[in-house]
Amino acid sequence: MASRTYDEALRRLAQLQSNHAVVAAFSAATKTPGGDPALNARAMPETAAWLRRAGYAPADLAAGGLRCVHVAGTKGKGSVTALVAAVLAQYPAAGPVAAYTSPHVVTVRERIMLQGHPIAPAKFAAYFFELWDRFTAAAASPEAATDGLPTARDAPDAAGPATKPFYFRFLTILALHVFVREGVRSAVVETGIGGEYDPTNILPPQAVTAAVVTQLGIDHVAMLGDTLESIAWNKAGIFKAGVPAFTRRLDSNSGVMAVLRARAAEKGASALVELDDGDVARWRGVGDGARLQGPFQKHNMALAAAAARQHLVALGRVFDGEFARPDAGGPALLQALPAEFERGLRAATLRGRCEAFVDPDSGAEWLVDGAHTEDSLAGVGEWFAGRAAAGQPGVRPGPLLTALLAGAAAGDGAATPVFTHAIFTRNNEELADEDLAVQRRACEALRALPGATGTETHVVGAVRPAVELARSIARQAAQGTPCKVLVTGSFHLVGAVLRTVGHDVEE
Template sequence: MSTRSYKDAVEQLNTLQSNAAALDAVRASGGRLSEFAIPEMLDYLERIGYSPGDLNALNVIHITGTKGKGSTSAFADSILRHAMPRWKIGLYTSPHLVAVRERIRINGVPISEEQFAKFFFEVWDRLEGTEPKLSTTSPMPGYFRFITLVAFHAFLTLQVNATVLEVGVGGTYDSTNIVPKPIVTGITALGIDHVAVLGKTLKEIAWQKGGIFKEGVPAFTVNQPEEGMSMLKARAIELKASSLTVSPSISALSDIKLGLAGIHQQQNATLAAHLVKSFLESQTSFQGSALLPSSFVKGLEDAKWPGRCQTVSDPNRVNTTWYLDGAHTTESLSCCVQWFVSPGVGLGSHGEHKENSFRVLIFNCTSGRSGPTFLGSVQSNVSSQLKKYGRTENPEFFFTHVIFCANVTYADGQFKGDLATFSIATDDLAQLKTQRQLASAWAELVPQFPSANIYVLPSIEHAVKEIEKLQLNSSVKVLVAGSLHLVGGVIEVAGLSGIAL
């Protein structure tokens, strides 16, 4: 390439995305391709100049789960940074909200565009200059595998003291699961609704997640359904983890205002505290006589994880507040609505909600997920929350407007480079099939809801423009949910990056 800028790196990276047809083929294989995942990832690692043992220098806290793994990773990262202020802490997460470099952070800050481009093309060149050793390995890895390689390369080059490593998908066959000996591993909640969505039993999901256990390495988890817990225990024995501990509750947490909103974050914060405590006891002279020393408390209070139960007051639009949560399962949506429909958030004081104020839901979900079930969950949780707080308003009209829009960033049909996706079927995107299905589901759930207030829109920019029309002489509270890609697009289009990220 003639230039090697960040934009160039993102464009090259996007060529590694799987399109909708390829993803369908993987699903149709029933997971048979998974058995090659780790050997292929090790092949790529060797081709960029590293051995698996080199990754042990990253001093990894490895975290997986179906709910809360990103939040737990954010808590763990923040606690570590406050407990060890002179250390260099790496954090690898997915997906990103606005810029792909958000996935690779040093001391809480995404690596710069210049750094990302540098590390990206170093990996790219090494792969282009070598041949795969395995017959199943393609010359270039897919999108997530490539970014994982870039993250490993960046963290090793920058010589981090510790790394919080979030699993992408599953555990056993995940691209991050090539670190031979992490310091400690953690498994967050195993979501019941993932059983239906993924077409797997809870036992199968637990088997996948437990695949990050390593010989001689302590493991922590949270209270799990019996079937899932039994499998995790079996996996811990099979893979010879030194221990598997269900993180005991920490009573002092109830007195802390966590940096991440939502009652469900108590469990994630608890797990993170136990993971970091175990890590520090192993790697330093830290003595955990007090489970929550002041540095831990400060870390929990200062933790940030954009796009998860996040409140953002719009600096550009008068009386407009955005409530951002990428919840994309029925369980996470329940937590999202419980957070939003509460005093001080989307629910004002008695009598506050007047004719000149609006509550808007902007929603999207990936094709194949159960939109009607999701929206039904939203409605039922709105109803229960209003009852909980003694509110008499009709839950069917809690939202004054609902907007179902595609995850396309701009009104001209283009994506921001970092947000481009090829995973949506072309005909679905062109005809807005998913969004129309969602609109029909809402109309069936709430038959009396004004049809004029139900929008099906082709882009996020269209949705933001509708909000701008409403905010004239009015107060607008906007809940954005159902997709982290949607949340990231709203942050980008509405110009919220400076305060939201």
């Protein structure tokens, strides 16, 4: 019998159908508000069937006392998830507190957080094999012939990956299994892609205290549609009957707000609380000590505070003063935050999001963020501009995103280039015989930008030589201005850089 170690669990997990393969199945889909109707029509029934094979019905998740804040969105959903979990952790009555997020940066265990820490390797392995064995046994049961999923008769090796769900579905059900087995009372669950057809939407209304849609943008168009309205339709699929929903009021986009309001009514949400940008702007925030940095985090903190308050109220917490008002989704929410909320918002962390550390090898400060959409890269540019003066090297993404990031970082009227060096690299850690055409096009796009005059550019075939080059530049710069290195473009890149630099130790 094969060993049941953490390493063996990772080996088997890698055998499952990848997220990339699932997304690729939509590549020829018609871009309608719901994506491909045929594929999407099967999504939730299949997830429910896999959940039954794991030994659960959706109602079972609520029966044991699990209560969840469900978070969807294009930008900020990971941060909001971490922020809500950190606030709830300040209240003993809310615990044990857990979170489910994606993607991971360094280790898959980051996706399942227990009491603010990635699940331990031994626990991950134990629960992984419990679930693996349940799927194997269920595939051979008489009921397997009727649920439309692969059976032991269909698979040459019923104990192998053929009788298991694809990667993200498996991890979602694993997280729920862990929450039940660990007696988690409060969980914050982040969607993967979309919302309406996302595996996390198997959560029943009885197990959800608040649904949150963060900032929206264009992403995964083959699955979600190619307009903000169609994407909003998908993300708002997590709204639940009798459960309040929270979002940022977008006065500049009446079409998106109309979709969100219609979906809230359609789903029977008890309310759609729309946080006003003016209220957020007037809020003093939580000070300079917040570990999740960047000016855009203020909006994420506001959403997180609203959702955390609702969750605690649903658990029976009674607040005092202005914060106790029923309409605390308005100005009273932010102006009367309890000290526990401020501590939680300051303490929240998330790997690969606005993460800063000093590299002892070169003495440079590394600023890393896995941003990969236009809006999120612009936000990273603002964050970087707030921390760095001109004359810093960076590792950077593709052509359009490069322009957006450079523009946000440079600001208006920059007289000198923000980056003295720009390094374009693939995500793989070691050199391989790979095409670098994308990196070369990104390099050319940067050179064409008005603010890039004087920026020295480099194209490198892998992360390790890119890190070595950045360190070499930083050591030379150490004679004068302290050097900062910006790393952005994807979570794959950020993870590879953190491992290469040696900053992959869990906090």
